[in-house]
Amino acid sequence: MPILTKAEAKALLTKVLSYSKAEQCEINLNCSDSGNLRYARNAVSTSGGISANSLVVSSAFGKKLGTATINEFDDASLQKVVRRAEELAQLAPENPEFMPFLGPQEYGADSPTFSPATAAVTPKDRADAVQASLKQAMDNKLNAAGFLSNSVGCSAMMNSKGLFAYNTSTDVAFNITVRTDDGKGSGYATRGYNDFSKLNAKADTAIAAKKAMSSVTAKAIEPGKYTVILEPTAVAVMLENLFFSMDARQADEGRSFMSKTGGKTKLGEQLVDERVNIYSDPWNPELPTATWSGDGRPQQKVNWIEKGVVKNLYSSRYWAQKTGIKAIPFPGGAIMQGGTKTLEELIKGTEKGILVTRLWYIRTVDPQTLLLTGLTRDGTFYIENGEIKFPVKNFRFNESPIIMLNNLDEIGITERTVSAESEANYLLPPLRIRDFTFTSLSDAV
Amino acid sequence: MKRRNFIYLTGVGAAAAMLPAIPVFGKEISPEQALEYIDPAAKKIMSDVALNAARSKGATYTDVRVGRYLNQYVVTREDKVENIVNTESYGIGIRVISNGSWGFAATDKMDKDSIAKAAELAVTIAKENARLLREPVQLAPQKGYGEVSWKAPIEKNTFEVPVKEKVDLLLAVNDAAMKGGADYINSILFAVNEQKYFASTDGSYIDQDIHRIWPTFFITKIDKETGKFETRNALSAPTGKGYEYLNARPQDKIQTASGTLYKGRYDMLEDATQAARQVGEKIKAKSVEPGKYDLVLDPSHLWLTIHESCGHPTELDRVLGYEANYAGTSFLTLDKWESKKFNYGSKEVNITADKTEVGSLGAVGYDDEGVKCGKWDVIKDGILVNYQAIRDQAHILGLNASQGCCYADNWSSVQFQRMANISLQPGKAKLSIADQIKNVEKGIYIVGDGSFSIDQQRYNFQFGGQLYYEIKAGKIVGMLKDVAYQANTQEFWNSCVAICDQSDYRLGGSFFDGKGQPGQVSAVSHGSATTRFNKVNVINTARKI
Numbered sequence: 001m002p003i004l005t006k007a008e009a010k011a012l013l014t015k016v017l018s019y020s021k022a023e024q025c026e027i028n029l030n031c032s033d034s035g036n037l038r039y040a041r042n043a044v045s046t047s048g049g050i051s052a053n054s055l056v057v058s059s060a061f062g063k064k065l066g067t068a069t070i071n072e073f074d075d076a077s078l079q080k081v082v083r084r085a086e087e088l089a090q091l092a093p094e095n096p097e098f099m100p101f102l103g104p105q106e107y108g109a110d111s112p113t114f115s116p117a118t119a120a121v122t123p124k125d126r127a128d129a130v131q132a133s134l135k136q137a138m139d140n141k142l143n144a145a146g147f148l149s150n151s152v153g154c155s156a157m158m159n160s161k162g163l164f165a166y167n168t169s170t171d172v173a174f175n176i177t178v179r180t181d182d183g184k185g186s187g188y189a190t191r192g193y194n195d196f197s198k199l200n201a202k203a204d205t206a207i208a209a210k211k212a213m214s215s216v217t218a219k220a221i222e223p224g225k226y227t228v229i230l231e232p233t234a235v236a237v238m239l240e241n242l243f244f245s246m247d248a249r250q251a252d253e254g255r256s257f258m259s260k261t262g263g264k265t266k267l268g269e270q271l272v273d274e275r276v277n278i279y280s281d282p283w284n285p286e287l288p289t290a291t292w293s294g295d296g297r298p299q300q301k302v303n304w305i306e307k308g309v310v311k312n313l314y315s316s317r318y319w320a321q322k323t324g325i326k327a328i329p330f331p332g333g334a335i336m337q338g339g340t341k342t343l344e345e346l347i348k349g350t351e352k353g354i355l356v357t358r359l360w361y362i363r364t365v366d367p368q369t370l371l372l373t374g375l376t377r378d379g380t381f382y383i384e385n386g387e388i389k390f391p392v393k394n395f396r397f398n399e400s401p402i403i404m405l406n407n408l409d410e411i412g413i414t415e416r417t418v419s420a421e422s423e424a425n426y427l428l429p430p431l432r433i434r435d436f437t438f439t440s441l442s443d444a445v
Numbered sequence: 446m447k448r449r450n451f452i453y454l455t456g457v458g459a460a461a462a463m464l465p466a467i468p469v470f471g472k473e474i475s476p477e478q479a480l481e482y483i484d485p486a487a488k489k490i491m492s493d494v495a496l497n498a499a500r501s502k503g504a505t506y507t508d509v510r511v512g513r514y515l516n517q518y519v520v521t522r523e524d525k526v527e528n529i530v531n532t533e534s535y536g537i538g539i540r541v542i543s544n545g546s547w548g549f550a551a552t553d554k555m556d557k558d559s560i561a562k563a564a565e566l567a568v569t570i571a572k573e574n575a576r577l578l579r580e581p582v583q584l585a586p587q588k589g590y591g592e593v594s595w596k597a598p599i600e601k602n603t604f605e606v607p608v609k610e611k612v613d614l615l616l617a618v619n620d621a622a623m624k625g626g627a628d629y630i631n632s633i634l635f636a637v638n639e640q641k642y643f644a645s646t647d648g649s650y651i652d653q654d655i656h657r658i659w660p661t662f663f664i665t666k667i668d669k670e671t672g673k674f675e676t677r678n679a680l681s682a683p684t685g686k687g688y689e690y691l692n693a694r695p696q697d698k699i700q701t702a703s704g705t706l707y708k709g710r711y712d713m714l715e716d717a718t719q720a721a722r723q724v725g726e727k728i729k730a731k732s733v734e735p736g737k738y739d740l741v742l743d744p745s746h747l748w749l750t751i752h753e754s755c756g757h758p759t760e761l762d763r764v765l766g767y768e769a770n771y772a773g774t775s776f777l778t779l780d781k782w783e784s785k786k787f788n789y790g791s792k793e794v795n796i797t798a799d800k801t802e803v804g805s806l807g808a809v810g811y812d813d814e815g816v817k818c819g820k821w822d823v824i825k826d827g828i829l830v831n832y833q834a835i836r837d838q839a840h841i842l843g844l845n846a847s848q849g850c851c852y853a854d855n856w857s858s859v860q861f862q863r864m865a866n867i868s869l870q871p872g873k874a875k876l877s878i879a880d881q882i883k884n885v886e887k888g889i890y891i892v893g894d895g896s897f898s899i900d901q902q903r904y905n906f907q908f909g910g911q912l913y914y915e916i917k918a919g920k921i922v923g924m925l926k927d928v929a930y931q932a933n934t935q936e937f938w939n940s941c942v943a944i945c946d947q948s949d950y951r952l953g954g955s956f957f958d959g960k961g962q963p964g965q966v967s968a969v970s971h972g973s974a975t976t977r978f979n980k981v982n983v984i985n986t987a988r989k990i
Contacts, residue, residue: 040769041579041766042579044577046547048859049550050857123569123570127574134577145767145769149962179769183778188770255629255667260672262669360773362898363897365896365986371986371988373929375900396900400990442902442905443904443933444903
């Protein structure tokens, strides 16, 4: 089934809703068409195309909810899925936390989440981009491994209370690791866009290649506390663990870094350096995201941390009603306000420090302090007197993003980046951090 | 599936308080639908359509996987049922070689036209990609087995057990934990049934029925005075068994100074009761003094260290560089294997790969390339002797056949190299857990898995656990907290000095080992007995924010 237009989605959902006999019914439609190409050892390894559409019907009787899903769209199948949801609802135990479905919502102007150039990408386009990447690597006698994927999708929802929401989106993801033939140097670059025409696989491969060639003969220096410059991709994997943990219920229940003794939370308190401003905005032209969340709540511009103070937590509708707070959904993307300096200027202003290209295998060690562990990877360099002096061996770190944002030294220019852990896209700056804790050395290249 | 989901799912063991939304694989179905049977004859007809369509378009090799993947999730918290979901994913994946290149396409439209079109698309993709090849795919020979089948030797199909029985068990578990002093508990039962049919131009038609089950819980207790909280996760293992796994008999339990451990079967109610007590002790435990300790590692913990530091670095695709952009490469390069004298570990260390171990997550009769599965040595008396390989890599090791390590997590995913069950063999001399502890002067006994991280070539790692017991002069003297150990893989395994005997051998494992782009998961078990490692670096993970 092709990607549905707004009118087509509305007609389909209206039809499905007409089959409902439940007290309340809500339908979510998701459709996507995606392709990918993976390569390694300077040659293609795997690739494929996936087309997937699904319809999720939720039916409720009182506080009893049943959900059923189908990927066939003939009338008989649509009626079947509605009946199945109703049967399941009648069999389900009452859920005391069930919330009635939302009525009509205001979502504001459409967000520019859709790019025709991306929707039109073919297997040949992917192969052409990868060919340019491979040529760049091979011309430098280097070894490339990368992944290119693109997708186009639509989502829509409608319910028996009159709510209707619709959105289309496109995404491009490209990441590349270039290694020297002797295995002593490795470099990485990653990019994410809504618009395929912004992708320049050759240029991104050149960045990874430069890092690979520059990181050969890395020296071992002692682990300890160092001033570090984290490139935006490295910032992403540290900060997203903070974003993921800003749930109001977890905080209220006492099992979050945001919790305080006696059921209180740190909401409204200054938690990090006053220069830290983190927000989400579905209409940001560089990181457009859907204007509604999966349960129909509007996504709006939200300040999460303003001048270092935690201003908002996200929560379920149930918990928001129970506690009397605003029911803010988890955002589609996060943005950290940047400064005016380029990465090169941050390096130039560093007396002694370490430049980190990428962080890897991030895991929570302690949810109470948000202590994370992980390693540097694919380009770690020692800086002295404003210049990169030599490559250094990789480190394991044990650091909390809260402590990190309290040791903030300098903020660079914000750019769109991708988390190599979650694959989520963000707008984040490079950061210079004092006293970042490296606890051991790694011989890994 | 996005990798975030892998992290959520693998991370739940490490961050009990942060129970996430659980991703659902496939469309939701009723419980009784899960018991419907698809006749292998119908799957053979569909497979032949794909094989013939691909051949007619120029494929020189084709394999077909008709997959029906069933999952069941029962999710509860405290006295509430949060979700009960049955899902089914059914479709066909077709892989071809054309012009020397792989191509793959999949569809869930199981009519002849759609299957033929998918086969044609796979050939088109292969031909388009051929220009990005450096050398044609070289497949190890594989004989056709004709029409054969394999079924996991389970005693009780989890999908046949009424949902109410499962809900009653989980709510009883939650009740026991809350009465025992827990502030919060989430308990979950995952069940998986893979019904896989494989056909290839080699002449195999293989029907397999695979079952897995994982009951687990996450308990949180908060100290009301300080606001500090601690967690304790279940000591269950995900396993390749049926519902009989939850019927633990006396012989399935190991009584130790720290509590009950489980061998082969699991008593969820008992574990929740002891977990509620232990999480209270954990809050009051002494914060560890960093330094060198002799570690005594229980199999409920050691499986994860084996997985990360033995299993992944011996995957040949990593050694060769196929995962360089994502999951990483390996320090166990071919020259180390060729030397026949690379000291991966001490002489105590014998690591095997086994795709046939009964009750393990990775046990199958045949892999997803139609290769009959077996068992082989990877580390022998501490020396690297072999890797894990699939058909298009076998020639690199001079093998004339694949080792049967190919797997795809769905019909819509292309199969590629995944880890076999990688296990540490028990010691030959009689040695109990009590004997291990008795012989340690200054050490820590660690039970259960916790936080885990390892570098991209599998050298430097850091692991936490669930329960840490301080050992002084051969005795457990109390519980510790804020413990993590860091080591280099080779140094760590060379510090292995004693392994308990076969009577203590147990399996741990993961449902959700993530790898590949796009990301896929696989389920794999790792066995060991309680094992001692001398003078390992332990750090203190306590911080203030």
